[in-house]
Amino acid sequence: xxxxxxxxxxxxxxxxxxxxxxxxxxxxxxxxxxxxxxxxxxxxxxxxxxxxxxxxxxxxxxxxxxxxxxxxxxxxxxxxxxxxxxxxxxxxxxxxxxxxxxxxxxxxxxxxxxxxxxxxxxxxxxxxxxxxxxxxxxxxxxxxxxxxxxxxxxxxxxxxxxxxxxxxxxxxxxxxxxxxxxxxxxxxxxxxxxxxxxxxxxxxxxxxxxxxxxxxxxxxxxxxxxxxxxxxxxxxxxxxxxxxxxxxxxxxxxxxxxx
Amino acid sequence: xxxxxxxxxxxxxxxxxxxxxxxxxxxxxxxxxxxxxxxxxxxxxxxxxxxxxxxxxxxxxxxxxxxxxxxxxxxxxxxxxxxxxxxxxxxxxxxxxxxxxxxxxxxxxxxxxxxxxxxxxxxxxxxxxxxxxxxxxxxxxxxxxxxxxxxxxxxxxxxxxxxxxxxxxxxxxxxxxxxxxxxxxxxxxxxxxxxxxxxxxxxxxxxxxxxxxxxxxxxxxxxxxxxxxxxxxxxxxxxxxxxxxxxxxxxxxxxxxxxxxxxxxxxxxxxxxxxxxxxxxxxxxxxxxxxxxxxxxxxxxxxxxxxxxxxxxxxxxxxx
Numbered sequence: 001x002x003x004x005x006x007x008x009x010x011x012x013x014x015x016x017x018x019x020x021x022x023x024x025x026x027x028x029x030x031x032x033x034x035x036x037x038x039x040x041x042x043x044x045x046x047x048x049x050x051x052x053x054x055x056x057x058x059x060x061x062x063x064x065x066x067x068x069x070x071x072x073x074x075x076x077x078x079x080x081x082x083x084x085x086x087x088x089x090x091x092x093x094x095x096x097x098x099x100x101x102x103x104x105x106x107x108x109x110x111x112x113x114x115x116x117x118x119x120x121x122x123x124x125x126x127x128x129x130x131x132x133x134x135x136x137x138x139x140x141x142x143x144x145x146x147x148x149x150x151x152x153x154x155x156x157x158x159x160x161x162x163x164x165x166x167x168x169x170x171x172x173x174x175x176x177x178x179x180x181x182x183x184x185x186x187x188x189x190x191x192x193x194x195x196x197x198x199x200x201x202x203x204x205x206x207x208x209x210x211x212x213x214x215x216x217x218x219x220x221x222x223x224x225x226x227x228x229x230x231x232x233x234x235x236x237x238x239x240x241x242x243x244x245x246x247x248x249x250x251x252x253x254x255x256x257x258x259x
Numbered sequence: 260x261x262x263x264x265x266x267x268x269x270x271x272x273x274x275x276x277x278x279x280x281x282x283x284x285x286x287x288x289x290x291x292x293x294x295x296x297x298x299x300x301x302x303x304x305x306x307x308x309x310x311x312x313x314x315x316x317x318x319x320x321x322x323x324x325x326x327x328x329x330x331x332x333x334x335x336x337x338x339x340x341x342x343x344x345x346x347x348x349x350x351x352x353x354x355x356x357x358x359x360x361x362x363x364x365x366x367x368x369x370x371x372x373x374x375x376x377x378x379x380x381x382x383x384x385x386x387x388x389x390x391x392x393x394x395x396x397x398x399x400x401x402x403x404x405x406x407x408x409x410x411x412x413x414x415x416x417x418x419x420x421x422x423x424x425x426x427x428x429x430x431x432x433x434x435x436x437x438x439x440x441x442x443x444x445x446x447x448x449x450x451x452x453x454x455x456x457x458x459x460x461x462x463x464x465x466x467x468x469x470x471x472x473x474x475x476x477x478x479x480x481x482x483x484x485x486x487x488x489x490x491x492x493x494x495x496x497x498x499x500x501x502x503x504x505x506x507x508x509x510x511x512x513x514x515x516x517x518x519x520x521x522x523x524x525x526x527x528x529x530x531x532x533x534x535x536x537x538x539x540x541x542x543x544x545x546x547x548x549x550x551x552x553x554x555x556x557x558x559x560x561x562x563x564x565x566x567x568x569x570x571x572x573x574x575x576x577x578x579x
Contacts, residue, residue, distance in 0.1 A: 019395050095372075099364050119528070122391075125372045126508075127360035127409070130328060134364040139439035140329060143353050143509060145496050155443070159492070159509050160326070160353040162269055163446030163502050167327070170439055180496030221369030225385060226398040238551045241560025246568035249540055250576065252556045258460075258517045258538055259484075259576060 001055040001171075003045045004111035006102060006132070007038035007074060009067040010122040024224040025092055034070045037117025041177050042074045043184035044147060045115055049078075051149065056080050058109055062090060062101055068200065075195035076187030082198070083109070087205045090215045095131055097219035102128070103135030104208040113154070116176040118143055129176040139169035142176040260289030260384065263344040264312065265335065267355055268295065268303055269326070270447075276350035278310050279415030284348055285311035287379055292316065292342070293424075296334050298324035301426065308424030310417055315424045316342070322433060325442035328357030330433050336365050337431035345404040346384060348377075351412050353509055359409050371399040372409040384408075394552075411531060413512035454511075455504060460486025461515045463506060463533070464494060467522020467543055467562060471499040476566045477521055483573040489513065491529050507532035522562050525550025542566065 009032040019025065034042075042059065049055035059074040059082040061067055071082050085105050093101065106114055114136070119126035126142070133140035145164070146157035154173055158165045159180075169175075187195075205215050213219060239248060253259050264281045267274040273295075284291045293312035295304045297319065304315040318334050335358065339347060347362070349355040351372070363370035376387035386399040386408055455461060462481040464474050474488070481488045490500035492507050506513055508528040518536035523529060525541065525548055533539070534553065541554035542562045551557040558565060 019390065019397075024397075095360065095363055095370050096367055099360075103364075121526075125360075126356050127363075127370065127372055130357040130360035131364035133329070134332060134361040137434065137436040139436060140357065140361075141440060142328075142357055158353070159496065160446060161509055161511075165326075165442060165446050166444035168441050168443050173440070178492070178496065180493060221363075221367065221401060221403045222371050223369075223400045223402050224397055225400040228396040228398065236552065236554060236557065238546075238554075238557040238559065240546075241558050241565055245542070245558040245560050245565045246572055249542075249556065249558060249565070249569055250572045252540070253517070253538075253573075254576075256538055256555075259573065 001052055001113070002058065002109070002111040003048060003055055003113045003115060004058045004060050004106055004109050005038070005041045005045045005074065005079065005115045007042070007059055007061050007071060007117070008035045008120045009033065009061065009063050009070045010035045010120055019227055021227060024227060032066060032070050034073050035117055035120045037119055037177070037179050039073070039117070039184045040179050040181050041115040041117045042077055042079060043182045044177050046078045046185070047182065048113070048149060058083060058111065060102070060105055060109070061085070062098060062105070065202065072195045073187060075198045076191040077185055078191060080198065081200065083201045083203060085203045085205070085208065087215070089205050089212050092217040092220065093215055094220035094222045095125070095127055096221050097215050099128060099131035099135050100214055100219065101205065101208065101210055102132050104210050105203065106132065106136060108208065112171045114138070114174045116174070118176045118178045129174055133174035136174065139173045141167045141169055141173065144175055144177045145180045147175060147177065147181065260287070260346050261344050262289055262291045262346040262348060263339065263342065264291065264293045265347065265349045265355060265358065266293050266295050266307055267350065267352055268297060268300065271303070273303055273306060274350065274352070275417060276352070276410070276412050276414070277355070278307070278417035280348050280350045280410050281307065281310045281312060282418045283377055283415040285420070287377060287384075294335070294338055296323045296331050304426045305423065308422045309419045311420045311422065312424050315426050317426055317428050318431060319428065322438060325445060326354050327440055327442060328354055328361055329437035329440065331358045332361035332365055333433045333437050334431045335362050338429060339366065339405055341429070346406045346408070349407070349409045351409045356409060359407055363407050366405065368405050368407050369401040369403060370407040370409065371401070374399070374408055374410045375414050377408065377410070412508070413531070413535065455487045455489050455506065456511055456513055458487035458513070459515050460484045460517045461489045461513060461536070462486055462519045462521060463489035463491065463523060464500065464521050465491040465523030466493050468494070468499070473522070474500055476563070476570070480519065480521070480566055480570045480573070483570045483577065484517070484519070486515070486517070491523055520550055520554065521566055523550055524548045525553070
């Protein structure tokens, strides 16, 4: 079995992120980390491999060359190799263009299972997996909190607004996992040392046969027209508890007549 | 504009958020039609007319009985093609996000998501999207038609205008891969206990509680304040608290007068379910938790000390 895990490198949660006013794109120059939900997806792939006895786990991403470093965390956890699609021409790709590029990269790998983290911390769309599933013409199970493989089929427990559904799909399939699905392992020292020598491939759009006008802004169908300030919000107060935190909350509630 | 609004339904009722999007679409002008997909849903379609749809397209098919996204992509692809719609609107949900994104890929159409407003500026549709933890507002546009949009849950209120629509049944083919995933067991809403959606005061617990036993103090505080108890997705999935109490993206959307967040980091998927609360109080040991960016009053500290003490203070106050 071959499992491809699609990951995204996002600004580190402690970093102050901003949108570049000139390009109207997210400024990704700061420290990068593997998107948290994607770490759950990597962990789930490793568990499926362990349960199956044998499987290849490929980590796939679209992003700048700097994404290689955070992606190595997945190799350190135990993934077998990584593929990064990195091309200036892909910058600014929206959902339609991104799903086209990722779809092409996945067609090239033709895995039995494609795993996604349900959503990214920097652009909370939770939409990419469904677009990619349509490109690949494969069944989709999203928001999965529990995943099992039985008789060559997948069974996913999907959380919706109404509770949990159980959905079954044959392989090959696309699955997006929530962060409730598992507790990701920490890479071992041996894993970290070994990560650098694992195969790491960087591909261009040309390698994938994606034309210039199908990627980046030219291949996108949405655009950012303007950036603005959010509507004004009331004042926020944050205090350190010095033993009087509870008293101060009570005082605040009384002031606001909330009791 | 010729707009199509996708109406989601569950257990015989049209979903409120999608009716809100329909009302908004009507207020923006142009021709507004709606679509209902499922099995045994004709009556639901007629009801959509009260919210301003002049025509409601219905595809009633056993293959649409389960709330799975991919057959709906096929059904919408057919309708958008035949009906000549230039705009297709969705209210965000687990199902609708998958349907909208699948349709975007199928049609090569632009999808703007997580929108908190829709306006027409200079004759063009513009979506407003908060980004980076709501610190920036993006005006999002489309460069081709059809324009697809997903609106954040709880954004627009439905408003009844009355009227009976022209209900039109239609048919569509399905792709083989769209029918490959099947529903084995479908969720049913647990109707037990009072609904947190109606509570005026909510005390909510998250991972910071450390375990299911941590909810005892949340329940005590809720009792003292005369409120209900809510929980984050992480702790519901971990089995610490029942699903019916979940607030956030895939749970309930609430707007009480007071929301006390205990041990909750406040990531965006929780925030969308409670941000319209009148007052938000947060207790968390992590000073960098996102919740402090939008809590009216935040205390950085040990919840195990602060919560019991606050409960006692509230009790004393109430007794006085």
